[in-house]
Amino acid sequence: MLQYYAHLRQSSQYINLPTAEIPKPGDELAPISPELARWIRLRAQDLKLRQSDRQWAVDLVNHLRESLLVFLKNSDEQPYFQSASVLSSGSYYEMVKILNPNEFDMMLKLQSPSRLKMTELDQYHGLFYEVALSRSTRSHIRSFLLDDGLTISASKIINEMHRLVRKFISTYRVPGNSWRWVVNRKRPNSPAVTLSLLEVDNGKQELLSVDVVPALEVPSSQGWPLAARAGPDVDNWLGKKTRRSLTHQTCFFVPKKPPGRNLSEAAKESWRISFSHIEKELIKTHGNKRTCCETSATKCCRKQCFKLLKCLIEGLKQRYPQELDALCSYHGKTAFLHTLSIRAQDSLWTPRQLPACFMHLLRALEGHASSGLLPHFFVPTSNLFAPPTFPRKALVFLIQALEEQRRQGLPLLMPPAPAPPLAVHSHSDSQPQLSPVVQQTPVIQYPVILPPQVVEMKSFEQMFKIVALVMVLVYVCYLL
DNA sequence: TTTTTTCGCTAAGTGGT
DNA sequence: AACCACTTAGCGAAAAA
Numbered sequence: 365m366l367q368y369y370a371h372l373r374q375s376s377q378y379i380n381l382p383t384a385e386i387p388k389p390g391d392e393l394a395p396i397s398p399e400l401a402r403w404i405r406l407r408a409q410d411l412k413l414r415q416s417d418r419q420w421a422v423d424l425v426n427h428l429r430e431s432l433l434v435f436l437k438n439s440d441e442q443p444y445f446q447s448a449s450v451l452s453s454g455s456y457y458e459m460v461k462i463l464n465p466n467e468f469d470m471m472l473k474l475q476s477p478s479r480l481k482m483t484e485l486d487q488y489h490g491l492f493y494e495v496a497l498s499r500s501t502r503s504h505i506r507s508f509l510l511d512d513g514l515t516i517s518a519s520k521i522i523n524e525m526h527r528l529v530r531k532f533i534s535t536y537r538v539p540g541n542s543w544r545w546v547v548n549r550k551r552p553n554s555p556a557v558t559l560s561l562l563e564v565d566n567g568k569q570e571l572l573s574v575d576v577v578p579a580l581e582v583p584s585s586q587g588w589p590l591a592a593r594a595g596p597d598v599d600n601w602l603g604k605k606t607r608r609s610l611t612h613q614t615c616f617f618v619p620k621k622p623p624g625r626n627l628s629e630a631a632k633e634s635w636r637i638s639f640s641h642i643e644k645e646l647i648k649t650h651g652n653k654r655t656c657c658e659t660s661a662t663k664c665c666r667k668q669c670f671k672l673l674k675c676l677i678e679g680l681k682q683r684y685p686q687e688l689d690a691l692c693s694y695h696g697k698t699a700f701l702h703t704l705s706i707r708a709q710d711s712l713w714t715p716r717q718l719p720a721c722f723m724h725l726l727r728a729l730e731g732h733a734s735s736g737l738l739p740h741f742f743v744p745t746s747n748l749f750a751p752p753t754f755p756r757k758a759l760v761f762l763i764q765a766l767e768e769q770r771r772q773g774l775p776l777l778m779p780p781a782p783a784p785p786l787a788v789h790s791h792s793d794s795q796p797q798l799s800p801v802v803q804q805t806p807v808i809q810y811p812v813i814l815p816p817q818v819v820e821m822k823s824f825e826q827m828f829k830i831v832a833l834v835m836v837l838v839y840v841c842y843l844l
Numbered sequence: 845t846t847t848t849t850t851c852g853c854t855a856a857g858t859g860g861t
Numbered sequence: 862a863a864c865c866a867c868t869t870a871g872c873g874a875a876a877a878a
Contacts, residue, residue: 413857415870
């Protein structure tokens with residue numbers, strides 16, 4: 365870690381140096397216009413989930429989860445998955461999901477019968493591993509081993525997971541029978557089996573999606589791999605004691621190949637290390653003092669800043685889908701965690717300072733992009749902005765896009781316009797006027813998931829179908 | 845002993861003053 | 862705008878089967 369930051373310090377473009385983090389009151393507030401600050405506050409308010417949407421989504425997702433667990437437990441043909449349990453992860457369960465509760469993540473914990481031999485794949489700096497049992501076993505995991513009887517096959521696990529979920533879904537019925545889950549086509553580099561919730565009759569629009577990711581749990585007797593021992597750098601932020609309690613927890617491996625073609629034999633069966641459960645805990649216990657966010661007097665704006673950054677990243681990805689294909693929410697999360705660990709004091713994150721804090725976070729991401737250095741928070745030797753994962757071209761584009769956003773008053777952060785018909789009606793009172801700068805800029809259309817009954821009433825597609833049907837009928841009558 | 849149910853705590857959204 | 866009481870969801874620990 366130390367030598368890592370020494371490296372970063374040499375880069376003059378890298379603005380977010382630890383040494384530059386001595387708080388200077390007022391320093392950050394200066395460049396933000398009151399109008400932009402107002403906008404940022406309003407947008408942060410807007411991003412939170414509505415309880416009515418949550419209620420509907422959570423019932424469906426929880427029912428799905430419980431039913432899947434029961435199915436796996438009773439699935440005699442695949443005993444290895446019988447003991448699996450769920451660890452909810454991802455932004456919904458970190459309480460940083462924005463706009464709509466429409467994406468859920470669950471890790472399906474799979475236990476390892478013995479200690480694991482974790483071999484770093486060359487060239488990937490501790491993010492991707494070959495994972496093998498340290499001794500042969502009679503456990504049910506043995507149907508997922510390669511010919512050597514030790515190495516655990518990532519592709520066998522993900523394929524079986526996919527098969528099991530498909531089998532489960534073939535008999536599963538959503539309570540109420542108005543919707544159905546479909547299993548998405550397997551994506552070659554994804555560790556997840558993705559389920560989409562569709563309406564039964566008008567099955568085009570995805571209402572919810574759930575990612576199920578098998579996750580191999582490293583036995584707790586075994587520490588983290590060497591590359592992860594250097595991170596996470598939270599001593600100044602959360603204290604040495606908390607760091608110890610974090611690093612004593614287990615870590616996981618998810619079946620994911622490194623990017624690119626012509627992979628070596630080992631890389632084809634490789635696993636990526638995962639700290640989703642620790643990330644969740646970090647975001648939950650984000651305060652420098654234990655009292656952070658306990659009362660209204662000690663509230664902070666850290667999560668709000670992160671939500672705003674997520675919103676901007678999603679906006680950028682929608683505006684420039686090809687150019688920023690490599691960009692993902694994990695880049696935002698990583699930049700956020702680094703910023704929290706450097707800018708540790710609770711007093712720097714009071715709700716009053718929300719606009720300034722968000723701009724600081726945005727500058728931090730810009731800094732990481734400019735320097736081309738975004739170390740994985742737990743595996744600092746792995747740079748998330750390094751090619752081939754993040755091509756040079758995309759990085760240059762990102763730097764320009766971020767700078768442009770900041771100069772133009774964050775047009776992509778602002779609510780989409782024109783808003784969908786219903787949203788205009790229900791929000792017209794609270795919707796702020798667009799600033800001139802924003803109006804000039806092409807504004808993206810966010811996918812808006814409306815509650816099901818609203819979709820039924822308002823589905824243009826359905827109306828379109830009806831109109832088409834009527835036209836066909838008229839034509840038939842004319843022929844007769 | 846093991847599994848299931850209940851309980852208490854926390855975070856966050858809601859609506860009223 | 863700020864505060865308050867109230868509700869819901871998630872989660873781990875305690876209690877019960």
